[in-house]
Amino acid sequence: MADPRDSRADALAAQVAEARASRRALAIAGGNTKAFLGEAPAEPAAQRLDLRAHRGIVSYDCGELVITARAGTPLAEIEAALAAEGQCLAFEPPHYGAAATLGGTIAAGVSGPSRPYAGAARDFVLGARIINGRGEILRFGGEVMKNVAGYDLSRLMVGAFGTLGVLLEVSLKVLPAPRFTRTQMFESDQATAIERFSAWGLRPWPITAAYWENGAAYVRLSGARSSVAAAMEALGGETLADADAFWADAREHRRTFFTRSDPPLWRLSVAPATPPLDLDGETAVDWGGAQRWLVSDAPAKTIRDAVAAHGGHASVHGNISGGGITPRQHPMPAALLRLQQRLKQSMDPAGILNRGRLCSQF
Incomplete structure (x- = not known):
């Protein structure tokens, strides 16, 4: 029996090929929870390429710490499957809404509070299956770290806002969830908090997040109970109650x-x-x-x-008002812009994929 994911992928590829032939712009969309990131689309009336039906976990090998899922898979579904095995997405991606999908998360390249300590979304991408701007289905990388050679095109998809290709599947390295976690809180001004964060980061403490807001600094410690306890004693401060909710609210921007x-x-x-x-x-x-x-x-x-x-x-x-600010993204240096334009020309020569979402020039 034919794999239904292949028929859906083929249908999406055919839609891209048709758009290329007619020079019609496509707007790639999933849960649409990160549409506010990046630049506003250059062509708001572009035809929607909906990935939500292309969903499901393709494979999950908890022993090898690798999961592969289709782009339209809800992020919450992936995290629930990992949690059942005591594992997690170590880059702690923000959802920004219940409809968040894996494809949108990787395309936007978002990472949560653990990013400086565990790594960014890009660091955990092992491989990807995509549709390029010609309507061709391509696979890059694989399901082990050693598969990467030459240009790591699967990781180029991270943070490209869909301008280089339509994500179909992503393979990610996952990690065991922390066994024990505590958060210490300190009264502090911003300058002192920054100095302390830098100094504490040099110590052999299991820090997995550090945040400051409104006169208070917060440091999360995760790992073995003994190492967390030792760091708590060295740091001092007050142990924060309901810390999981605090970090979730900071990550999802639900704090005031x-x-x-x-x-x-x-x-x-x-x-x-x-x-x-x-x-x-x-x-x-x-x-x-x-x-x-x-x-x-x-x-x-x-x-x-x-x-x-x-x-x-x-x-x-x-939080844009009064007509907005353009460009939303920090302007690229000329050399980087030329490189991005060459990549765009190679992957999407007709310029139909998410036109203007990463940069107004393409």
Whole structure:
């Protein structure tokens, strides 16, 4: 009997090939929970390429720590299957909504609080099955780390917002879930918290998240009970009750800091030890200092210049009002833009896939 996933994949590939022949733009969509990320589509009226029906876990080898699932598979379904075996997605991806899918998560390249300590989404991608802009079904990588050779095209799909190909399946490395977790809380100003996060990161402590907001710093410790207990004793502070809910709310942007409707919310990426930036607005610090969230009405150029002075970049993450800010993403350096354009030309020569979502130039 024919595998129904192949017929669905073939149907999607045929739709892409037809769009290429007619030069019609396609908007790749799944749960649509991350549509607010990246740039606004260059062609809002593009034909929708719906991946939600292409779903299901293809294989899961808990002994080898590898799971392969179709792009339309709900992220919650994957996490439930892993949790039943005492395993997890170590990069702790935010959902931003109950309908979140694996494909959208990988295409957006999002990672949660554990990112500096466990790795980013890209680090866990072993292989991918995609449709390129010609309507061809291709497979890159595999289900073991050693399969990667030459250009790692499967990982190029991470954070490309669907501009290089339509994700059909993704193989991911998974890890055992932490056996024991505690979160310590400290009163602190932002500058002191950043200094402490940097110093604590050099110690042999099982830190898996570090966050600061509104005068309080939070450090999560995960691992063996003995190592967590030793780190708690060395750190001091107050043990946070209901810490799982705290980290889930921070990851999913359900905390009050993130839920206001105005002004814009900016994501600032800087070196972890960068001191507080002199910018108007309110700040939250994540990833041990490497990711800063800024709620500010300051001009986009002011914010981006301040961040660029420290070698970082700034992108609008949400809460846009008054017509929006363009570009939403930090402008690419000329050399990087040329490389991205060459990749786009190679993978999607007609430029039909998610046109404008990563960059307005393609």
